[in-house]
Amino acid sequence: DVKxxxxxxxxxxxxxxxxxxxxxxxxxxxxxFWYRQDPGLGLRLIYFSYDVKMKEKGDIxxxxxxxxxxxxxxxxxxxSASTNQTSMYLCASSLxxxxxxxxxxxxxxxxxxxTVL
Amino acid sequence: RKEVEQxxxxxxxxxGATVAFNCTYSNxxxxxxFWYRQDCRKEPKxxxxxxxxxxxxxxxxxxxxxxxxxISLLIRDSKLSDSATYLCVLEGGSQGNLIFxxxxxxxxxx
Numbered sequence: 505d506v507k508x509x510x511x512x513x514x515x516x517x518x519x520x521x522x523x524x525x526x527x528x529x530x531x532x533x534x535x536x537f538w539y540r541q542d543p544g545l546g547l548r549l550i551y552f553s554y555d556v557k558m559k560e561k562g563d564i565x566x567x568x569x570x571x572x573x574x575x576x577x578x579x580x581x582x583x584s585a586s587t588n589q590t591s592m593y594l595c596a597s598s599l600x601x602x603x604x605x606x607x608x609x610x611x612x613x614x615x616x617x618x619t620v621l
Numbered sequence: 622r623k624e625v626e627q628x629x630x631x632x633x634x635x636x637g638a639t640v641a642f643n644c645t646y647s648n649x650x651x652x653x654x655f656w657y658r659q660d661c662r663k664e665p666k667x668x669x670x671x672x673x674x675x676x677x678x679x680x681x682x683x684x685x686x687x688x689x690x691x692i693s694l695l696i697r698d699s700k701l702s703d704s705a706t707y708l709c710v711l712e713g714g715s716q717g718n719l720i721f722x723x724x725x726x727x728x729x730x731x
Contacts, residue, residue: 537718546723547665547708562718594664609655610719612664 508613510595516619523582525616527595535598536578540591585620592617625722627709632727638699642725644709645691653712654685656694658705665708699729
């Protein structure tokens with residue numbers, strides 16, 4: 505079974521703090537993704553990565569950065585947390601690389617519910 | 622037309638009922654389609670892929686209509702455990718990312 509783990513289930517931070525959210529997958533997947541999910545807005549893609557040290561902006565990258573130093577680990581960084589970044593953050597991974605003709609199934613971690621005070 | 626559009630519901634149905642959800646999409650170039658299920662305060666999980674010819678998995682049937690650009694999910698003999706939000710998902714964008722609908726909430730009552 506694919507396993508995607510996230511470092512924290514719940515996190516409370518203060519405005520202006522630097523926040524690191526970690527995601528690890530154990531299936532040697534090439535693709536990794538970070539989403540946020542808010543009521544009424546659904547899942548929105550923040551950043552994704554097709555390979556180590558590669559990153560691509562998603563639909564809402566502002567206020568976030570990412571790091572992928574190892575294939576199995578994809579980190580989301582909030583440089584200076586703000587209250588509008590209070591959300592559920594979901595990491596996902598999928599098998600196929602960029603050369604694939606079709607997107608493959610994405611497997612999600614359990615999510616991190618971040619509250620910024 | 623929005624990229625992926627779903628009726629948010631909620632659909633409140635009794636146990637044993639048959640319920641159907643539709644989802645319309647705007648990207649005619651999409652090649653991959655899925656239904657995901659998300660339980661309250663949990664992560665989305667793949668329910669089933671959707672193939673051009675339609676496919677069935679137990680009580681669940683998914684169909685794709687490319688001409689009209691919609692996919693459907695039919696659930697027969699609903700169980701209490703089917704209560705969840707069902708997300709319509711398709712391939713979108715030039716890099717093959719997935720686009721998620723906002724979901725349809727189903728509540729199955731005893």
